[in-house]
Amino acid sequence: MSEELKTKNPDVVIDVRGESCPVPEMEASKKLKKMKAGEVLEVLTDHQPAVDVTLPSLAKNLGYPFTVIKDGDTYKVRILKVK
Amino acid sequence: MVLSPVFSESWAEVYAFFALGGFILGWVAQRGNYCFVNAMTSIFTTRSFERFGALLILFGLSALGCGLLVAFGVIPAVDQYYFNYFAGWYILVGSFIFGFGAALAGGCNLSMLYRAASGYVQNWIELFGMMIGTYVFAVGIWPFQQYTMEKGIFSTTMGGYVEYLPYDIFHSVSPMAIYITTLMLGLPLVLLGIYLQQYTKKKWLANLRIAPQGLPISMTISPQGQVLGEEKTKTSWKKEVKDLLLLKKPYGTNLATVLLALDIILVYIAGAGYTFNYLVITSSDGGRFFEYILMLFGVNLFTNTPWFNDSLPIVDPSTLMVIMLCVGAFTASFLSGDFKIRIPREKKRLLIGFLGGMLVGIGVRVALGCNVGLMWTNFAQLGYDGIIFLFGMLGGIYLAVKVQERL
Numbered sequence: 001m002s003e004e005l006k007t008k009n010p011d012v013v014i015d016v017r018g019e020s021c022p023v024p025e026m027e028a029s030k031k032l033k034k035m036k037a038g039e040v041l042e043v044l045t046d047h048q049p050a051v052d053v054t055l056p057s058l059a060k061n062l063g064y065p066f067t068v069i070k071d072g073d074t075y076k077v078r079i080l081k082v083k
Numbered sequence: 084m085v086l087s088p089v090f091s092e093s094w095a096e097v098y099a100f101f102a103l104g105g106f107i108l109g110w111v112a113q114r115g116n117y118c119f120v121n122a123m124t125s126i127f128t129t130r131s132f133e134r135f136g137a138l139l140i141l142f143g144l145s146a147l148g149c150g151l152l153v154a155f156g157v158i159p160a161v162d163q164y165y166f167n168y169f170a171g172w173y174i175l176v177g178s179f180i181f182g183f184g185a186a187l188a189g190g191c192n193l194s195m196l197y198r199a200a201s202g203y204v205q206n207w208i209e210l211f212g213m214m215i216g217t218y219v220f221a222v223g224i225w226p227f228q229q230y231t232m233e234k235g236i237f238s239t240t241m242g243g244y245v246e247y248l249p250y251d252i253f254h255s256v257s258p259m260a261i262y263i264t265t266l267m268l269g270l271p272l273v274l275l276g277i278y279l280q281q282y283t284k285k286k287w288l289a290n291l292r293i294a295p296q297g298l299p300i301s302m303t304i305s306p307q308g309q310v311l312g313e314e315k316t317k318t319s320w321k322k323e324v325k326d327l328l329l330l331k332k333p334y335g336t337n338l339a340t341v342l343l344a345l346d347i348i349l350v351y352i353a354g355a356g357y358t359f360n361y362l363v364i365t366s367s368d369g370g371r372f373f374e375y376i377l378m379l380f381g382v383n384l385f386t387n388t389p390w391f392n393d394s395l396p397i398v399d400p401s402t403l404m405v406i407m408l409c410v411g412a413f414t415a416s417f418l419s420g421d422f423k424i425r426i427p428r429e430k431k432r433l434l435i436g437f438l439g440g441m442l443v444g445i446g447v448r449v450a451l452g453c454n455v456g457l458m459w460t461n462f463a464q465l466g467y468d469g470i471i472f473l474f475g476m477l478g479g480i481y482l483a484v485k486v487q488e489r490l
Contacts, residue, residue, distance in 0.1 A: 021118050022118070053336075054121065061283070
């Protein structure tokens with residue numbers, strides 16, 4: 001599942017760079033609700049707490065696997081919608 | 084009744100304590116990413132109560148710490164109820180507006196300030212919006228609100244002991260009445276907070292039960308696939324402490340909660356008898372910065388503008404506390420390498436930040452305080468205004484989450 005998250009191209013990308021909490025979590029939650037099972041959401045953020053706390057919390061609460069890709073100053077948080 | 088000094092300190096020392104209190108507040112809030120709004124939005128977005136539980140623990144510990152100091156005679160009771168505000172329609176309405184605006188803008192009064200000091204342009208815009216909102220409130224709402232407060236229309240006509248829970252429940256401010264009230268208010272908050280956190284963690288574990296033990300729950304990797312860091316089910320506590328001290332890792336929610344509770348107790352003890360001895364700040368000073376800026380251009384709002392003409396002097400301990408909060412947050416973000424000027428990619432977010440900030444400014448002034456100076460502080464004061472504020476703010480945030488889903 002982790003490999004799938006690393007290699008699969010995201011189906012939906014949201015760019016919340018420059019934004020702080022609660023915006024990344026709220027935007028990600030909004031998008032995930034509209035996505036289909038099996039699709040990957042990629043959240044682009046430079047807000048460390050969103051990477052450390054809020055987006056993982058969102059994924060764990062929903063039971064969705066996630067992974068974080070660090071690309072320079074930007075983090076790509078990929079969440080797989082499984083149900 | 085007059086406030087009674089706990090220690091015989093000079094004003095310089097009182098200012099120094101308030102400066103330290105502000106610095107700790109900014110530092111800990113930045114390292115712990117403490118945001119009251121975020122703690123509440125996650126209830127409505129994902130049914131997660133982890134951070135909201137921490138908030139209740141913070142209120143409970145603050146009530147227990149300050150209440151027990153009074154119950155055991157360390158601090159006179161008058162110091163706890165002297166600055167209790169009036170209660171009325173405006174707290175519920177104001178906290179609702181505040182919650183709605185803060186969730187849209189991206190931060191409560193505390194997170195707005197520490198993030199602004201960490202380089203978030205969105206929060207600079209929010210702060211500016213708040214200044215304008217304070218002015219709108221002052222000229223458009225305050226005269227009417229003041230009338231209802233003076234006439235007792237859906238409002239109490241005096242604060243102080245009238246809004247002190249030991250007096251409301253036992254008609255007494257005796258040590259025993261304060262002791263029992265402190266336990267009645269503080270313990271359930273702490274226990275409910277712990278229960279909500281455990282409930283959320285059990286939910287996470289149930290969702291992750293398919294993952295084999297010992298394997299990372301998630302990992303941080305480079306674009307080339309190199310593993311940069313892993314979140315494991317267990318981490319050595321020695322490494323944890325080292326990472327916290329070296330600012331490599333942010334404070335956990337509960338560590339930040341305990342440190343913040345200790346901070347409010349420090350300021351409560353140090354300021355007893357001298358001033359409003361709580362973390363009262365952030366909203367009125369944030370709004371008053373607009374007054375100070377206009378002074379540079381020869382415009383003096385305090386001479387003829389409602390609310391501003393009744394405000395505190397420019398240099399007081401709480402102004403210093405706000406400034407030191409920003410210094411503490413900047414220092415923490417700079418030393419940890421987190422400081423960076425960040426501009427939202429979506430430009431409409433700047434407009435939303437400004438409008439949200441205006442609502443924050445209006446909301447906090449209507450409510451007579453913000454999430455720090457009224458809600459959190461009032462729990463420590465054993466009052467009931469904080470409870471009203473909590474429900475109003477939750478209502479405003481719920482509406483903001485629904486609106487945000489449609490934007």
